[in-house]
């Protein structure tokens with residue numbers, strides 16, 4: 001099983017990045033592949049809503065030729081797409097929202113083109129947040145569940161840890177063990 005982690009925090013070495021480490025270790029320890037991609041150092045413009053991608057068959061088809069093409073290649077290669085993000089204003093970061101909006105060319109629903117470039121893939125969430133879990137993550141999780149329904153993707157679940165004392169919150173045995181257990185649950189469901 002191939003994983004791609006899209007890491008959406010603008011802080012490349014802090015809480016969300018820290019939570020990704022044990023998750024990735026466990027995936028690799030089980031013989032699966034994982035690609036880790038940070039979004040904050042990529043050039044990914046917001047979707048312009050031009051709908052050009054909807055008239056291009058079998059290709060992504062976005063006229064904005066930026067790093068979203070690299071992300072699309074990784075998504076197409078992966079069996080499971082992991083959205084790793086801090087919760088910002090009850091949703092994901094702007095870096096990740098740009099990627100989510102730019103998913104449009106992976107679906108062909110609204111023009112002359114037909115077919116999907118990503119149907120059937122799994123999507124999972126790794127999140128960090130300052131508020132209590134349910135209150136903090138529920139809107140983002142709901143949005144991703146609906147995106148999955150809309151796009152024919154399989155929503156595979158969420159693991160999150162609350163930021164109580166900055167980085168050390170993500171270095172506890174509980175946080176590390178939880179991230180590893182989540183990785184195993186994704187691998188088990190797949191096999």
Ligand SMILES: Cc1cc2nc3c(=O)[nH]c(=O)nc-3n(C[C@H](O)[C@H](O)[C@H](O)COP(=O)(O)O)c2cc1C
Nearest residue numbers: 009014015016086087088089090128129130131136
């Ligand atoms: C601009 C901004 C908005 C935030 N909004 C929320 C929020 O809506 N809910 C929440 O629980 N935490 C919120 N937080 C806290 C972060 O989600 C939390 O500190 C996270 O662990 C930071 O991850 P990072 O170190 O990877 O950037 C916010 C933080 C920032 C900087």
